[in-house]
Amino acid sequence: MNPDRRQLLGFAAAAVLAPGLRLIELAQARSPEEAASTLKRWGLLIDIESCSDCDACVSACHEENGVSSHGRPATDAQWIRKVSLRDRATGHVQTLPLMCQHCEHPPCVDVCPTGASFKRADGIVLVDKHTCIGCRYCVMACPFGARSFIHEPVTGQKPDVPRGKGTVESCTLCVHRVDRGETPACVEACSQAMVFGDLADPSSEIRRRLKSEPSTQLRADLALNTGVRYQRL
Amino acid sequence: MLLAIAGFADTGSRQTERVPLPVVKIEKGEACVAPVEEMRREHMKMLFHQRDRTMREGIRATRFSLKGCVDCHASSKTGSVLGEEGFCSSCHAYASVKIDCFECHTPLREDRAR
Secondary structure, three states: OOHHHHHHHHHHHHHHOOOOOOOOOOOOOOOOOOOOOOOOOEEEEEEHHHOOOOOHHHHHHHHHHOOOOOOOOOOOOOOEEEEEEEOOOOOOEEEEEEEOOOOOOOHHHHHOOOOOEEEOOOOOEEEOOOOOOOOOHHHHHOOOOOOEEOOOOOOOOEOOEOOOOOOEEOOOOOHHHHOOOOOOHHHHHOOOOEEEEEOOOOOOHHHHHHHHOOOEOOOHHHOOOOOEEEEOO | OHHHHHHHHHHOOOOOOOOOOOOOOOOOOOOOOOOHHHHHHHHHHHHHHHHHHHHHHOOOOOOOOHHHHHHHHOOOOOOEOOOOOOHHHHHHHHHOOOOOHHHHOOOEOHHHHO
16 A cells, blocks of 8 residues: 555544544554664754743653753753853844754764664664663764763653663653654644654655755754754754 | 472472572463563563664564563562562572663553653
8 A cells, every 4th residue: 555545544534533533543653563664764843933931842851751850950961951042243042952963874873882872763863771881972972962971870760761870861752752653742842843753754744844944954064964953043 | 409409499488598589479460471481581581682672673562571571560569570579679689680670770660650
């Protein structure tokens, strides 16, 4: 069955049944037994002008992933943070959420001596903490400062998000939610400024918007082909 | 030595001379994902392979998942597989095997960990 036909069936099922009750999920979630596929590439599009002065994305992320603070901002883990940019000439200030950019050519993967830092088939960049030795090369290599080292023993982890001392971690694009066919927690908390979707699917909203509207990659000069894109920056 | 072990297995008593036998309380479910004998010998290999499949490939089959183990085997009292009567910890203490799964993974059942 070609993708168009499958999607049509999905819409038909959605139309026939009551709201919230579908025979075929429109998101077409993978079955749990199926491996992540190179046919997909997950990405985010963030519209900076719609990003207000709140930290809903940060608190939603840290709640979802069980990232707690020790009250020591210099060493606390940050999976996502709000960054303010000020134009020195005009004084114009913008704020944006910054997290792992899920690069196609991730420098963190290039430098990892154990292969713990890796890119999944669907473009999500992760740390396999089973093989991470905590050397922090990736922390140094990431141009976005997206990775955090865990200095202290961790308790109260979420069942889907193991976290432990002596390893490096960063945004996982909420891989456990994506594998269930859901969107990342930050996108759920802030749908006005953030869109999540498949960059490889020409009919996805994110791809349509990237095609019709201007967008930028952070540090585009490094040619990393980031999965996270920004608008009106 | 062999005779001593055979004798000790036969008595079935919880009191031995030096080391208390592990507490293996099965509180939930009819059967495990494999026969008990196989689970005792092979559970670490099952977890090891599942770990790499899930982490690297995103295959989240539930049969050999650590989360599945914890959800079934956690104590109804503490909600945990660790602790004095914990399913994992009491056996590993008896066998003198140090596991570090729970340095990162939560030892709590899903409804307790949330």
